[in-house]
Amino acid sequence: MARWAVFRAACLLATLAAFVAANPVLITRKTPKHSIQILYGKLAHQDPNDSNKKAYWYVWSVWVGPQGVAVDPCKPGPFSFSRTANAEGYAIDGGKILYREITDPRYPNEGSWPVVAYPEYSDPKDDPNCVIKGKGEKGPAVLECGETKIEFHKDAQFDDQLMKCGDDEYHRAWTVEY
Secondary structure, three states: OHHHHHHHHHHHHHHHHHHHHHOHHHHOOOOOOEEEEEEEEEEEEEOOOOOOOEEEEEEEEEEEEEOOOOOOOOOOOOOEEEEEEEOOOOEEEOOEEEOOOOOOOOOOOOEEEEEOOOOOOOOOOOOOOEEEEEOHHHOOOEEEEOOEEEEOEEOOOOOOOOEEEOOEEEEEEEEEEO
16 A cells, blocks of 8 residues: 555656646746835925915826835835826816825826836836826726736735825825736
8 A cells, every 4th residue: 555655656746747847937937026106195385375385286106116115205215206197186076176185095096107117118218118007996007018917906015104205295005016
C-alpha cells in the first residue's frame, strides 16, 4: 500500500513538472509597479465677492507614481502631479450646485481626463496617452490606455485623516495600479 502511495505521488509530481515546463507563463505573474491616485481636494482662494473671506474650489487631483506608496500632496516626492479636474456639478440639488463633504468623497464626476500613465503606456513626447473616464454616481472611474481598461478602486487609506497643506485640504479617494 505504501508503494502505491509513493508511486502516485511521484506520478503526480512528474505530471505537474511537465505541465509547468510546458506552460511557464503560469508560474510568472506580472505585478504592478505604478499607480495613479485620485485625491478629492478643497482648495482655498480669495472670495471674489468679499476680499476678507475665503472661498473654496472642490477638485479631483490626479497623481502618477510608484505602486505601494501613498502620495503626500504637500511633499509629492516621487509622484508627478498630472492634473486637476473641477468637481463643480459633482452633486446637484434643485439646480443648486452642492459639494460632498471633503471627508466623504464619492465617485469622480462624469467626464474624460487625459493623463500620461508612464512608463507602461509612455509616449516619447509625454503626450497624454491614457484617459481616466469618470462615471459619476454610476461607479468608479476607469483608466483606459488603448485596449487596456483598469477600474479604479477605493484607496486602501481612504479612512485616514485629512491631509492639510496650508489652507488646502485633501482626502484619499481612488487608486489604480498597473
